[in-house]
Amino acid sequence: MESMLNKLKSTVTKVTADVTSAVMGNPVTREFEVGRHIASGGPGLCWRIYNGTKKSTKQEVAVFVFDKKLIDKYQKFDKDQIIDSLKRGVQQLTRLRHPRLLTVQHPLEESRDCLAFCTEPVFASLANVMGQWDHLPSPVPQDIKEYKLYDVETKYGLLQVSEGLVFLHSGVKMVHGNLCLENIILNKSGAWKIMGFDHSISSANPSEAEPRYTCKEWEPSLPALCLPNPEYLAPEYILSVSCDSASDMYSLGVVVHAVFNEGQPVCQVNKHDLFKSFSRQLDQLSSMSPTMLNHIPEEVRxxxxxxxxxxxxxxxxxxxxxxxxxxRDLPGHWEGRGRVRGPYPDPDPGQ
Incomplete structure (x- = not known):
């Protein structure tokens, strides 16, 4: 047993060392010190998140790192597809500025071993705090492991995500295309922020009153990291190859279900037989049992x-x-849970 534990420990140490060395070769380290591995987020939780500081100002940041070793098993074409998809998501996030979107402090940098960019200070992804621990440090940080969302905090977080969607749908005429737990980040103050724009779709006619969105057909041959999370995807994406802002609202509905149901989406999807899964999902949603939503607070149900x-x-x-x-019942402050939380922000400011 002891030798097994030692072997596991040495494996974890090696992985950590590999990731750290991958970051050290990235241009982002010219301006930023990369610290402790604290969380994971983004599509498939593939971005490892580190504490960091800007060398010149000592300003605190979060450093998001994608280690290319994660995709060693893929052929070159698939690797290129994954890298291009992740790059697109970060570049889109960098262009968009809104208090309810994760704030990028330093744009994406690529090196031979990794992709990296810096954002406002981060606590974890919503997926992490709901028990999804892929690409977290080992052992899992205690503050994540013991994290518990209060109903009032969840409702306020959902308000912040909804405000972000108002900006996307009405302000810039864009569909997010992959709203899910891993693409919602809790910043250091506890505010919920949207990221993960890898599959966003801009309106084909932004100057017109009624936006028109061109939906891409699902490509099952692509690696999972190149595709939206199917368990949060509106049925019309798959069954009629169509989408609009209402498709994001379906995804928000799945997020609502998940945060009040221990991280579980409404329907489990078989990624190898998506069309059958979505047909079954239609039947399930058409005759939704009242008990299916019992765990959601009555005023939101x-x-x-x-x-x-x-x-x-x-x-x-x-x-x-x-x-x-x-x-109307939001308290003046959040109860502390092992980290600093300020007063509830006003719906308009940046934090």
Whole structure:
């Protein structure tokens, strides 16, 4: 048993050393000190997140690192597809500026071994705090392992995500395309921020009142890291190759279900037989059992049910959801849980 533990320990040490050396070769380290591995996030939780500081100002940041060794098993074409997809997501996030989107402090840098970029200080992804621990340090940090979301905190977080979607849908005429737990980040102050724009779609006619979005057909031959998380994807993406802002609202409905249900999405999807899974999902959602949403607070339950409707025009839009999530009972401050939390921010400012 002892030799097995020692072997495991040496494996973990080696992986950590490999990742650290990968970062050290990246241009981002010219301006930033990379510290402790604290979390993971983004598509498939493939971005390892580190504490960091800017060398010139000592400003605190988070350093997101994608180690290319993670995709060694793929052929060159698939590797290129994954890297291009991840790059696109970060570049899109860097261009977009809004208080409810994760703030990029230093743009994407690529080296032979990794991709890296810096953001505002981060605590973890929503997926991490809901028990998804892929690409976390070992042992899993105690503050993540013991984290528990309070209902009021969850409702306020959902309000912040809804405000981010208002900006995307109304402000820049864009569909996020992959809203899920791993693409929602809790910053150091506890605010919920959107990232993961790898599959975002901009309107083909942004100057017109009614935006039009061109949806890409699902390509099952591509690696999972090149595709949206199917368990959060609206049925119309797969079954009619169509999408609009209402498709993001379905994804928000799955997020609502997951955060009140120990991280579990509404329907389990067989990634190897997606069409069959989505057909079964339609049946399940069409005759939704009342018990299916019992764990969701009563004041949000009806709206969650509408968000999960198979008919896009039934789903509330992001602006309507901000009104649902605005609670009159928000306290003046969050109870501490092992890290500093300030007062609830006003819905308009950046943090």
């Amino acid at each position: 009806d709206h969650a049910k509408m968000l999960l409707s198979i008919a896009p025009n039934v789903r509330p839009d992001a602006d309507q959801m901000t009104k649902v999530c605005t609670g």
